Amino acid sequence: MSVRTFTLNDQLITAAAGQSILAAAREHGIAIPTLCELEGLSTVGACRLCLVEVAGSQRLLPACTTEVQEGMTVVSESPRLKHYRQTILELFLAERNHVCAVCVSNNHCELQNRAVEQGVTHVRFDYLMPTLPVDMSHDRFGVDHNRCILCTRCVRVCDEVEGAHTWDIMGRGFQARVITDMAEPWGDSTSCTSCGKCVQVCPTGALFDKRATAGGMVKQPSFVKVLQHARARKESQ
Amino acid sequence: MVKKVLIDPVTRIEGHAKITLHLNDDGRVAEARFHVTEFRGFEKFCEGRSFREMPAITSRICGICPVSHLLCSAKTGDGLLAVTPPPAAVLLRRIMNLGQIIQSHALSFFHLSGPDLMLGFGAPPTQRSIFGLIEKRPEFARDGIRLRKFGQQVIERLGGKRIHTAWATPGGVTDPLSEENRQAILTDLETADAIITRTLTAYKEMLPRLQAEVNAFGQFPSLFLSLVTPEGNWEHHHGMVRVGDATGQVLATFHEREYARYLGEAVEPWSYLKFPYFKEAGYPQGAYRVGPLARLNLCRRIGTPRADAELIEFRQRCGAVATSSFHYHYARLVEILAAVEWLKVHLDDPRTMDRRVQAEADLNANEAVGVSEAPRGTLFHHYTVDDHGLLTRVNLLIATGQNNLPMQWTIRQIADHFLRGPELTDEMLNRMEAGIRAFDPCLSCSTHAFGAMPLHVQLVGSDGKVIAERYRGGGE
Numbered sequence A: 001m002s003v004r005t006f007t008l009n010d011q012l013i014t015a016a017a018g019q020s021i022l023a024a025a026r027e028h029g030i031a032i033p034t035l036c037e038l039e040g041l042s043t044v045g046a047c048r049l050c051l052v053e054v055a056g057s058q059r060l061l062p063a064c065t066t067e068v069q070e071g072m073t074v075v076s077e078s079p080r081l082k083h084y085r086q087t088i089l090e091l092f093l094a095e096r097n098h099v100c101a102v103c104v105s106n107n108h109c110e111l112q113n114r115a116v117e118q119g120v121t122h123v124r125f126d127y128l129m130p131t132l133p134v135d136m137s138h139d140r141f142g143v144d145h146n147r148c149i150l151c152t153r154c155v156r157v158c159d160e161v162e163g164a165h166t167w168d169i170m171g172r173g174f175q176a177r178v179i180t181d182m183a184e185p186w187g188d189s190t191s192c193t194s195c196g197k198c199v200q201v202c203p204t205g206a207l208f209d210k211r212a213t214a215g216g217m218v219k220q221p222s223f224v225k226v227l228q229h230a231r232a233r234k235e236s237q
Numbered sequence B: 001m002v003k004k005v006l007i008d009p010v011t012r013i014e015g016h017a018k019i020t021l022h023l024n025d026d027g028r029v030a031e032a033r034f035h036v037t038e039f040r041g042f043e044k045f046c047e048g049r050s051f052r053e054m055p056a057i058t059s060r061i062c063g064i065c066p067v068s069h070l071l072c073s074a075k076t077g078d079g080l081l082a083v084t085p086p087p088a089a090v091l092l093r094r095i096m097n098l099g100q101i102i103q104s105h106a107l108s109f110f111h112l113s114g115p116d117l118m119l120g121f122g123a124p125p126t127q128r129s130i131f132g133l134i135e136k137r138p139e140f141a142r143d144g145i146r147l148r149k150f151g152q153q154v155i156e157r158l159g160g161k162r163i164h165t166a167w168a169t170p171g172g173v174t175d176p177l178s179e180e181n182r183q184a185i186l187t188d189l190e191t192a193d194a195i196i197t198r199t200l201t202a203y204k205e206m207l208p209r210l211q212a213e214v215n216a217f218g219q220f221p222s223l224f225l226s227l228v229t230p231e232g233n234w235e236h237h238h239g240m241v242r243v244g245d246a247t248g249q250v251l252a253t254f255h256e257r258e259y260a261r262y263l264g265e266a267v268e269p270w271s272y273l274k275f276p277y278f279k280e281a282g283y284p285q286g287a288y289r290v291g292p293l294a295r296l297n298l299c300r301r302i303g304t305p306r307a308d309a310e311l312i313e314f315r316q317r318c319g320a321v322a323t324s325s326f327h328y329h330y331a332r333l334v335e336i337l338a339a340v341e342w343l344k345v346h347l348d349d350p351r352t353m354d355r356r357v358q359a360e361a362d363l364n365a366n367e368a369v370g371v372s373e374a375p376r377g378t379l380f381h382h383y384t385v386d387d388h389g390l391l392t393r394v395n396l397l398i399a400t401g402q403n404n405l406p407m408q409w410t411i412r413q414i415a416d417h418f419l420r421g422p423e424l425t426d427e428m429l430n431r432m433e434a435g436i437r438a439f440d441p442c443l444s445c446s447t448h449a450f451g452a453m454p455l456h457v458q459l460v461g462s463d464g465k466v467i468a469e470r471y472r473g474g475g476e
């Protein structure tokens, strides 16, 4: 296994070739805030919360999709990054209707947690307040588009782990929506196996158990990692 | 020539309100209007949401009575699931409502009305507050604070951190009561009992001296509405809805699902509050009073020994049907005792401790009505949902809305009694505010809006011109 050495926040770090900055940082106990990334799923670099500064690059790069290069110098905490991360979170909050107080994921929400960690005290942008539907047609689960941040974890887990590919994305930009099958009501989906993986990986209260009450939804997204490890082991036997 | 006197908004009531007094040529008060100008759109906001979210959403309407909405909404949800919650869940919801009645009545009597009652209606505004009360009557103020805290702790011990959110859910409640918390409530119950006992004694001693207020603060016959048990006794969470008149005659007894057959809702262009009335009697004569006074007037018995003895004495002192709005205060105290006694009964009931507290079910009905007694009066929730449980229509009937007209009649009576000439004297303003506070209205609740504004007093002549204007801080 070839090895890459790079500098992260003035610390010399060794990583495996092909490893992302995020994975290498985590191995060394350095936390970089993330939202769309989930261990065990492919990375898409959708949320941009994990942006880092890379010496020699004008642009900020997402740590979850950027591979470590030999000798690169990376900074993951700076006033500039803090500003960007806060802005990103504020934009998330302004884009749809996140009403924490009555949300099933209140106090257990990754978006909320990131906002608190990054010191978001208020939103400087006008709220778009779009009119978005709630789909409660499924027997056990509901989807509230008001709370979706388009991280696509549901799409990925359904495709990569469950193998059903019930979820996908329709539309572009801020009009994009997660959909089930051909944009049919979830309850009508013929591909959905009702396994509930999408609900567990959803970082907000967008996907939820129908019987959950406000603040009552505590999700366990780490099962994906465990499942993937178990599968890899079985295959290598 | 008609003169208008504007008082805007009333202090020490939750929310924002404005009063106009319409004077006739003789300078007497012809009509009083209690304007609620805040935007009321709450029912609309809920459309498209799941009924399962409603306990959490509606308990956010009002910071003063979240528990009442929570319980009423959960009960309406029971109707949509078409289930009867397990006995323990029903008892626990009752316990929470009793805790809410105690804490809310204590707030109203001691903190909000206490300064008027104990320091006098004419005391300077700087003193007529809970702080003045702490200074002048520390033992009374302390009793109020402790009693309120007791009620709040009952709620906390049941719901944990979920008070505002969703301890009560369609089908039951989320968590059973722990033995530790049951014991804790029982222990504190003794202090609460002692407080309400001595407060009742003190109030009854004071009452003869308050005869002028009793006669001027909304002394008029009206209809009353409240819940009663099937036997016609005091009830706060189940039972039937009853309407009775000032002579003690029962006009109707019905199940909440029939409320629209019996109750109409009038609208007035100058207020965002709805004006519910008893249809048979027409509008506005069919306006009725709800809350502690109505509950005591309509019940046969309370069902616990000491509260029943107090009820008998209440009727001896105030009449078989108490018609003065001033007696809301007295009724509140009797109800606190009733709640204390009933709490003990429920906590000693072995069914309360059953671990089964939730009936699991899917949607089984498209429409349901729930009813519960909030401390300030009967609360109705009416939901219509689609086949997936998304709300298509929401209608809420709230205590302050139902008390709306009687409150205006009370204001008119007080104003007419104390208004001399076109001037807004402090004496009159103070008493009008106190008259409204007797009803314990919670306007942020009944209009579903937030925030308060500073007191704005306007004197408007018949030509529509503002003759005089006065601003007072809203936090007095």
Ligand code: FES
Pocket: A033, A034, A035, A036, A037, A044, A045, A046, A047, A048, A049, A050, A051, A062, A063, A064, A065
């Ligand atoms: S976590 Fe890297 S872009 Fe979302």
